[in-house]
Amino acid sequence: MSSDADGPSHPINQARRLAAECFPDALSVILAGSTASGRATVTSDLDIAVLIEDGGETRRETLRFEERLVELFVHTRAGLDELFAADTASRRGVMQYMYAHGLVLSEREEAATHIKQHAEDALHEGPGALPPAAVESQRYVLTDALDDLADAADVVERLAVANVVLSTAADLLFDHHRAWTGGGKWLPRRLLQADPEHGGALLDGYRHLCENGEPEDFADAAAEILTLAGGPLREGYARTWRAAAESAAR
Missing domain, CATH: 3.30.460.10 (Beta Polymerase, domain 2)
Structure with a gap:
């Protein structure tokens, strides 16, 4: 000031x-x-x-x-x-x-x-743990988003998918540490508080993607967080409508 x-x-x-x-x-x-x-x-x-x-x-x-x-x-x-x-x-x-x-x-x-x-x-x-069904849902979303990120050729689409990867990976990392979440400018601040190593790598990769259009470091950082949360989730994943609705409401 x-x-x-x-x-x-x-x-x-x-x-x-x-x-x-x-x-x-x-x-x-x-x-x-x-x-x-x-x-x-x-x-x-x-x-x-x-x-x-x-x-x-x-x-x-x-x-x-x-x-x-x-x-x-x-x-x-x-x-x-x-x-x-x-x-x-x-x-x-x-x-x-x-x-x-x-x-x-x-x-x-x-x-x-x-x-x-x-x-x-x-x-x-702390806020407590997410319900197992919610963690599974986030793992599935992040797995799918990382696949989309690897396939995205259009710059705007790649950035749009990157936002999904960032928010979902952040949610899983917050839950892994039972840490408080944040939105807007508070998302990077809380990420660095919760986990300077993984949160910092995710944010550095996101910045590199936005500045240079190269998604590799960002995808690697998000994939590491996905591993912490239980790993990718594709085949065999299923959910009932009630579980899906409750997850969406959260």
Whole structure:
């Protein structure tokens, strides 16, 4: 950031003013995301989690404060429990990461302190294992996608298939380590956290494919992850409609 950390335009100070002006009675206000981790740029938004008294409304809201975009995550205690449960089911741990690694802007009754500890415990425990049927489905998808990647002559088709390979291989690697997943910019970050060796090789291969059009390193890295998950799955694979529907829903 080009702004002085002590200056009024610094995003942390903007977040403190927003907390004081908009949520003076909140049980806790937490600043998360790139600003809290020191990765903010001049265009970064503010990710703010707000715990309010029971009887309020759990919601997500986007607004602009002092010309900076703000993503608000407002919730009651019961609402936060539901969000934690949903983020555990999705295996992303979004709110858990926000609280565990966020910066406390304000709190009453040590509310933020207690929730941060709860979030840290949840992150340490991990999301649990995928059901065996889901792992088999992902192995089958990755096996098929790697075959398509080897056959793809069209550049656009190759990149489209590569996205399937990347996401599916990442899911299997996350599950292998019982690690939290991520989407968008968080996918490479979480991959490197979960497994610097295999995750790094997958990302390096993906970058090489995007830059040079050569899929070999990427395919090799994905194939190694497939081996960790049980290996390729083609002949003999079968699933019932219910299992297929549940896997798609996940």
